[in-house]
Amino acid sequence: MKSIRFLHAADLHLGAKFRDFQNLPKKYSDLLNKSGYVAFRKLIDKAIEEQVDFVIFAGDIYNVEDKNLKAQVEFQKGMKRLYEHSIPVYVIHGNHDFLGGTKFNLALPKNVHVFSKQVEHKQLTTKSGETVEMVGFSYSQNHISEKMVDQYFKLGIADFSIGILHGNFGSRTEHGNYAPFTIGDLRAKDFQYWALGHIHKRDIVSTAPHAVYPGSLVGRNRKETGEKGFYLVTLDETECHLDFIEAAEVKWLETEIIFEEVTGFDRLITEIQKKLKEIKDTGSSVLLEIRLDFSACANIDHSILKEEEILDALQNEEDDDIPFVWIHRLELILPQGILESGHILKDLYEVADTMTIKELREIISPLTSHVDVNKNAIFSDLEDDLLQDLIEDAKVELVRQWGTIK
């Protein structure tokens, strides 16, 4: 039976900066900052080890806005290693690494095909003689709202057909609504596999045909939790088999501890340490967000519960080991009613609580459109999840401030 095997990765964002965490030990921030490159090398190793027929990168390999030469040199190095092992590579560029967005333009070896800004067809014959038709396009700017999927079609001249698309599925709101498509759009094209990119959460959006987001190669922020990596895909005439390969050395997780009653700081710290140990025993390095839920504790003296103090005590606990578990964020959930009416903080809280992302965008528009403020294009592509974070952080801060008022 005819069969092909390939790697499918997307949203590498090589070299993209991570948020600076004030107290994160240098050993851990180094590990975090290198994690994207380490994961990328793992991917190249895997391609060689498995002798795959080809590799697909479905966009956002690096960030144009970072002007990151190092990321592009690393990518070029990886491509040369694949060239030495005669492994072809198919690349589309996405909204973060759009064509012409970088001045470096490093030459890639001959095994790499970069799709042009128009929807383009490429055909490949594998070492064992199977033919594969691939269809894709690269972004030529950072916003493409057009339904590019409408321009995809199958020539039907090969054993296998794959659509490569960097775009937004359905009405997902966590990333920009670029090159949107629905399952119906994909089905109508009759490809065997859709190699998707753009949404950073791993997702098999359809199995007939298989349409897959491998998700970001490493977790980029606290919203990108869990295992991160890429897929090893095996396609034959009737089936598609997906092997997820974990590549990220550091992962982001969130957890919650519910307190039915408050019995002092001893118990509080012990419970948290117990949770940290459980996570550490899994053997991964973890950046942890932890929520302490006191909403069932009616008579809590919230004025002595301070996130910063608890966090500080726990962060000092860390002993420089690798793998590590480090709490990057701690949130207290206090009983309803702590915010009573008649105080300006309560009013502010309500404003934050009901604010939509659209409203926030309008409020900050003088900033985002200001020439001086925005000269490094920092505000040019603020994603919804970041704005949602800002709102949530404001709410947490308001509750915290309220807790200190007597």
Ligand SMILES: [Mn+2]
């Ligand atoms: Mn991306």
